[in-house]
Amino acid sequence: MTRHIFTSSATEPIEFSESATTATSHFEDAFVITSSMLSALQNICPCDTSADNLAQSGRDWWPRAMNWALRNETPQRAGVVCRPTSTEQVSELAIFCNEHRIPITAAGGRSAVTGAAVPLRGGVALDMTSLQGIESVDSVSGLVEVWAGTFGPDMEAVLQKQYELTVGHFPQSFDISTVGGWVACRGAGQYSTRYGKIEDMVAALEVVLADGTIIRTGGAPAGAVGPDLTQIFLGSEGTLGIITKVWLRAHPMPHYQQRAAYTFATFADGIQAVRTLIRDGATPAVLRLYDGSESKRSHGGDGTTATLLVLDEANQSLVETTMSIVHDAAIANNASPADAALVESWMHHRNDTSALQALTRKGFVVDTLEVAVSWSAVDAVVHDVEEAILAVPHARSATCHLSHSYLDGACLYFTFAATPPEDEFDSTYQALWDAGQHAALNAGANLSHHHGVGLNRARFMKDALGSAFVVLQALKTTLDPHNILNPGKLGFK
Numbered sequence: 001m002t003r004h005i006f007t008s009s010a011t012e013p014i015e016f017s018e019s020a021t022t023a024t025s026h027f028e029d030a031f032v033i034t035s036s037m038l039s040a041l042q043n044i045c046p047c048d049t050s051a052d053n054l055a056q057s058g059r060d061w062w063p064r065a066m067n068w069a070l071r072n073e074t075p076q077r078a079g080v081v082c083r084p085t086s087t088e089q090v091s092e093l094a095i096f097c098n099e100h101r102i103p104i105t106a107a108g109g110r111s112a113v114t115g116a117a118v119p120l121r122g123g124v125a126l127d128m129t130s131l132q133g134i135e136s137v138d139s140v141s142g143l144v145e146v147w148a149g150t151f152g153p154d155m156e157a158v159l160q161k162q163y164e165l166t167v168g169h170f171p172q173s174f175d176i177s178t179v180g181g182w183v184a185c186r187g188a189g190q191y192s193t194r195y196g197k198i199e200d201m202v203a204a205l206e207v208v209l210a211d212g213t214i215i216r217t218g219g220a221p222a223g224a225v226g227p228d229l230t231q232i233f234l235g236s237e238g239t240l241g242i243i244t245k246v247w248l249r250a251h252p253m254p255h256y257q258q259r260a261a262y263t264f265a266t267f268a269d270g271i272q273a274v275r276t277l278i279r280d281g282a283t284p285a286v287l288r289l290y291d292g293s294e295s296k297r298s299h300g301g302d303g304t305t306a307t308l309l310v311l312d313e314a315n316q317s318l319v320e321t322t323m324s325i326v327h328d329a330a331i332a333n334n335a336s337p338a339d340a341a342l343v344e345s346w347m348h349h350r351n352d353t354s355a356l357q358a359l360t361r362k363g364f365v366v367d368t369l370e371v372a373v374s375w376s377a378v379d380a381v382v383h384d385v386e387e388a389i390l391a392v393p394h395a396r397s398a399t400c401h402l403s404h405s406y407l408d409g410a411c412l413y414f415t416f417a418a419t420p421p422e423d424e425f426d427s428t429y430q431a432l433w434d435a436g437q438h439a440a441l442n443a444g445a446n447l448s449h450h451h452g453v454g455l456n457r458a459r460f461m462k463d464a465l466g467s468a469f470v471v472l473q474a475l476k477t478t479l480d481p482h483n484i485l486n487p488g489k490l491g492f493k
């Protein structure tokens with residue numbers, strides 16, 4: 001079940017302009033691995049110091065790093081790529097690195113879009129993808145024990161074919177991301193309204209701490225055993241521990257599906273319909289509402305009407321009831337039923353990001369900003385974020401869709417583009433994020449719904465968490481006193 005990183009039929013990253021081997025590092029101050037350290041690491045697990053792999057493992061899908069690749073730069077070079085094949089090897093490696101203060105940055109598919117997997121201080125790039133495969137399945141309880149470095153398609157193929165089960169986690173990056181990366185970033189799949197986010201799917205974790213201690217958290221369907229320790233590592237982005245194994249909750253494979261599409265005169269009307277149907281208890285697996293511009297771009301709209309795509313899969317009576325609630329809420333908010341073939345078309349193109357890649361190659365700043373927001377603040381966040389982004393010099397567009405819904409609110413997913421002169425790419429990128437993220441926070445949104453924080457959003461963490469940030473910092477200081485785990489991320493000191 002070996003899968004190479006950065007492979008996907010419709011999703012190719014931007015290559016270095018010359019060759020990865022000659023790429024230079026954008027950031028300075030990398031930790032230097034001495035030859036004696038390298039020998040010790042090589043005695044623990046397979047290691048790689050080829051120039052090509054050091055440069056490749058220095059980046060992820062952060063759009064800024066994609067632009068740097070066009071200048072033949074990688075954000076940072078690790079001193080060595082280590083590929084452990086067991087939890088014990090991860091533990092031995094952590095003990096050695098902790099003793100010698102060597103930074104360790106864990107990585108799965110390196111599909112993070114925030115710079116989270118960039119080894120900012122050099123040291124060890126810990127490639128987790130040799131820890132892969134399903135270890136066991138409890139098909140009575142629907143529990144899957146899976147190694148953290150397993151890619152999505154590898155896990156689902158085995159579960160669906162051999163066990164008639166599905167975890168139901170299908171992020172757009174499904175082909176190029178791993179179970180450990182999903183957990184470390186608190187990811188969300190496109191079917192999340194029925195199956196939940198990854199934090200709802202994780203039953204237990206095996207984690208290696210910075211000092212090499214191997215711990216196991218969770219393990220019961222629910223608990224009242226103090227705070228939930230599993231949740232501490234969900235979203236920790238490699239800064240609090242290295243996740244080696246995950247126990248995921250799986251569902252019986254659904255054998256019934258329905259699809260529907262609607263158009264609304266305005267995005268706000270569509271939002272009211274989604275809020276109504278969700279508050280009435282309907283949870284269709286896919287529920288995506290696109291504003292006028294995104295509808296025109298992807299679903300053939302006229303530029304003003306919003307498009308709602310709905311797909312549900314489960315037991316037949318559950319799906320029929322759900323889709324009937326959806327229909328009633330849509331019609332009550334003045335929707336016109338549209339051709340359900342729009343859903344089919346979305347299914348075919350949903351993981352294809354080649355259009356965004358093409359714009360990056362042409363020198364556009366293109367990125368996405370996703371936040372979670374309560375229903376009462378949705379309209380203000382949409383307005384304020386778009387207005388703030390469009391006020392930045394060289395900004396060309398800011399559009400929005402609603403991609404995940406909850407009883408109390410939703411995820412708003414903004415896509416923005418700008419065309420700065422080449423020497424203003426970095427400053428424009430920074431200005432767009434400052435404008436959009438501050439506007440979102442000020443209007444009541446959180447910092448991120450599922451992409452996480454990484455490097456790109458580290459500067460907003462204290463604003464976003466306020467006085468509660470000290471709790472997170474205290475955890476970091478206690479669990480990783482020498483700051484060896486993914487230093488420079490999540491806004492830590």
Ligand SMILES: Cc1cc2nc3c(=O)[nH]c(=O)nc-3n(C[C@H](O)[C@H](O)[C@H](O)COP(=O)(O)OP(=O)(O)OC[C@H]3O[C@@H](n4cnc5c(N)ncnc54)[C@H](O)[C@@H]3O)c2cc1C
Nearest residue numbers: 108109110111112171172173178180181184187188238243
């Ligand atoms: C085209 C595209 C579409 C995307 N769509 C979605 C989407 O729909 N939903 C979504 O949630 N995300 C999406 N993402 C973002 C990204 O795919 C997710 O954040 C994903 O969960 C990262 O997984 P990964 O294996 O690639 O992790 P990496 O990028 O390798 O790492 C991400 C972070 O997790 C840490 N990490 C990785 N593995 C471990 C481990 N075993 N232990 C501890 N820390 C670890 C790393 O240190 C890093 O901080 C998308 C990205 C791209 C490029």
